[in-house]
Every structure is written in structure tokens, then in C-alpha cells.
Amino acid sequence: MRRTVHLAALLLAASLALTACAAGAREGRPRGPEAPAGLTVHAGTATSVHVMWNRADAGEDISGYEVYRDGERVTQVPGEKYMVDVDGLRPSSRYTFTVRAKDGEGNLSPSSREVTVTTLSDHQDETPPTRPEGLRARADGSRAATLTWREASDDTGVTSYDVLQSGTTIHSVAGDSATTLITGLRPGTEYRFTVRARDAAGNVSPASATATLTTAEGAGGGENTAPTGFRAVADGDGQHLELSWVPPDTGVRTTEYEIHLDGEFATTLVWDTSASEERVTHRLHVGGAPGTRHTVRIRAKLPDGHWGAFTPERAVTTATPSG
Known part of the structure; x- marks a missing residue:
């Protein structure tokens, strides 16, 4: 017993x-979500900046984002937003911004990378820019749309454009651009967009004429959401492919790509560098016997957390090393 x-x-x-x-x-x-990627900040006026980042993965439980200026929290937005205007800044001043994600349990992610921006100088200007003309909107698949317009003019220069959806600002574009890709739309849905211009003093133009579109049914990404200029060549060792491409122009830096080899998922590439390279390059290990034919294609993660369209598939045969 x-x-x-x-x-x-x-x-x-x-x-x-x-x-x-x-x-x-x-x-x-580790607890909490991953740090937000793709942070960009541009000065919209002498006293405000526009902060954007890539939305966390659509499958994550994100309740909101916190925005920090020089280490102090200045604002927070709900989880379905991934951009915000920060006002009340000083003209011609440098500020450093970071963003943290928060999950449903209140856990905070690590900080994103730091981005430093200088606000515009203060002009005594009360004349708004002219109205943007010729706005066109084209659906790119079921979840994205491309907008284009003719540049507005201003006596001191246009610094940014506001993109509005049914009267609500949803996006901001630098003043030297007259096109943008809008993501995060719903399939089979009608949308109405307008655009207005801003100058350094914060003067705002009248809104453009309204452009209306309806997104496609289904879950396919539009062609403009795919990386462009995709190239694949054999490396001399017979075991690798050299890949390169131009990121899709979404208004936010693209930092994550998915690579498919021979019709199947191969790897995810995280490309979160502070440099703004025109082309992304990657050396992909394929293994197998030299002289083997492979097909490869890639797609990018969009700012709304969804994957964009695939590039056209490239076929390449690995090299047969001499000797």
C-alpha cells in the first residue's frame, strides 16, 4: 500500500x-503581432505629414495601429486602416516616425523601421491649386483599382493629392505623381472616386469630377497588382536561378513576395530595406540535376494584406557547369 x-x-x-x-x-x-512593414512618410504641407504602412496579414487579429513621432505616441487608428495624417507639426522641421500593431488582446508588436521626414517650409500662400482634371478609374481584378489624372497646377507647386472614396479621404499621393493603385476593395462592388490637390501651405483644390467603377467578381488580383519586368536566368552553378523584378506601384513600399517554382509554392521573400531600389533581385536555389527546365512566377503582398496577381510565368533551364 x-x-x-x-x-x-x-x-x-x-x-x-x-x-x-x-x-x-x-x-x-513571443506574443503579439509582427512589426508593420513598408512604412513610408511624406510631407503634405508645412505642418502635416502623411504616414502609410503595409497592413498586417489579412488573417491576423489586428485591432489597431499606434503611430509614434520621435518615440512618443501621437495617434492610433483602427485595424482596418493603414494610413493617417499627422498634423500640428512645425514648418521645415525633422521628425522620425514608427508604427506598432496591436492585436485583439492588447499585445503590441515591435516597432516598424524608423522613417525620418522634413516638413515643408511655411509659405504665406492663400491660393489653392487648380482642380485635377481627366480623372479615370479602372478596376484591376476584384480587389484593386488604378486611378490616373492630369496634374494640377499651383503658384508654389502641388505637394500632394488626396484620393477620396465617396467623399472620404482614403489615400494620399505625392505631388509629382498623377496615378495610384488602390487596394483593399471588395469584389463585385461599385466605387466612386475623386481627387483633389494640396500645396505646401495646406490650400486644397476643388475636387475632380467623379470616376465610377465596379470591381470584378471573384478573388483574382488585377494585372496592375503584379510585379513588372520579371526576369529569370540560370546561374552558372546549375543549382540557382537569378530573379529580378520591379515592385508594383501601390503608393507604399512592397516588402513581401511569394515565389512559386514549377507550379508550387517555393518560398516567401521579405524585402524590407530602407533603400528604394528600382528592381528587386533574388538568387533562388532550385537544386536537382543541372540542365533541368523550371518554371517560376512571383506575386507581391499588397498594402491591404492580400496577395496581388502573379507575374507571367517564366521558363528557364539550369546551367550545366563546364569542367
Whole structure:
């Protein structure tokens, strides 16, 4: 009897120890979402900047984002937004911004990369820019749209354009651009867009004429959401392919790509560098025997957290090393 009791005590102690270890392992795991990627900041006026970032993965439980200026939180937005205007700044001044994501349990992500921006100089200007003309909107698949317009003019220069959806500002574009890709739309839905111009003093033009479009049914990404100029060539060792492409122009830096090899998912490439390269390059290991024919294609993660369209598929045969 005593031996049975002793054995039961040992089993109970072991069970408690395993439970404690499991709890410790859970406590040791990192908690909270990943840091937001693709942060960009541009000065819209002498006293405001527009902050944008890539939305966290659509499958994550993101309740909101916190925006920090020089290390101090200045604003927060709900999880379905991934851009915000920060006002009340000083003209011709440098500020550093970061963003953190928050999940449904209140856990905060690490900070995004830092981006420093200088606000515009203060002009005593009360004349607004002219109205943007010739706005056109084209649906790119079921979840995106491309907008184009003719540049507005201003006596001191247009610094940015506001993109409005049914009267609400949803996006901002630098003043030297007259096109943008809008993502995060719903399939089979009608949208109405307008555009207005801003100058350095914060004067705003009248809104453009309204452009209306209806997104396609289904879940396909439009062609403008795909990287362009995709190239694939064989590396001389017979084991690798050299890939390169131009990121899709979404208004936010694209930092994540998915590579498919021979019709199947191969790897995810995270490209979060502070440099704004015109082309992205990647050396992909394919293995197998030299002289093997492969097909490869890629797609980019869009600012709304969804994947864009694939590039055209490229076929390439690995090299046969000499000697």
C-alpha cells in the first residue's frame, strides 16, 4: 500500500513539473503581432505629414495601429486602416516616425523601421491649386483599382493629392505623381472616386469630377497588382536561378513576395530595406540535376494584406557547369 501511494505521489509530481514546463514554454514564446512593414512618410504641407504602412496579414487579429513621432505616441487608428495624417507639426522641421500593431488582446508588436521626414517650409500662400482634371478609374481584378489624372497646377507647386472614396479621404499621393493603385476593395462592388490637390501651405483644390467603377467578381488580383519586368536566368552553378523584378506601384513600399517554382509554392521573400531600389533581385536555389527546365512566377503582398496577381510565368533551364 505504501509503495502504491509513493508511486502515485511521484506521478503527480512529474505531472505538475510537466505542466509548469509547458506554461513556462508558453510564457517564453513571443506574443503579439509582427512589426508593420513598408512604412513610408511624406510631407503634405508645412505642418502635416502623411504616414502609410503595409497592413498586417489579412488573417491576423489586428485591432489597431499606434503611430509614434520621435518615440512618443501621437495617434492610433483602427485595424482596418493603414494610413493617417499627422498634423500640428512645425514648418521645415525633422521628425522620425514608427508604427506598432496591436492585436485583439492588447499585445503590441515591435516597432516598424524608423522613417525620418522634413516638413515643408511655411509659405504665406492663400491660393489653392487648380482642380485635377481627366480623372479615370479602372478596376484591376476584384480587389484593386488604378486611378490616373492630369496634374494640377499651383503658384508654389502641388505637394500632394488626396484620393477620396465617396467623399472620404482614403489615400494620399505625392505631388509629382498623377496615378495610384488602390487596394483593399471588395469584389463585385461599385466605387466612386475623386481627387483633389494640396500645396505646401495646406490650400486644397476643388475636387475632380467623379470616376465610377465596379470591381470584378471573384478573388483574382488585377494585372496592375503584379510585379513588372520579371526576369529569370540560370546561374552558372546549375543549382540557382537569378530573379529580378520591379515592385508594383501601390503608393507604399512592397516588402513581401511569394515565389512559386514549377507550379508550387517555393518560398516567401521579405524585402524590407530602407533603400528604394528600382528592381528587386533574388538568387533562388532550385537544386536537382543541372540542365533541368523550371518554371517560376512571383506575386507581391499588397498594402491591404492580400496577395496581388502573379507575374507571367517564366521558363528557364539550369546551367550545366563546364569542367
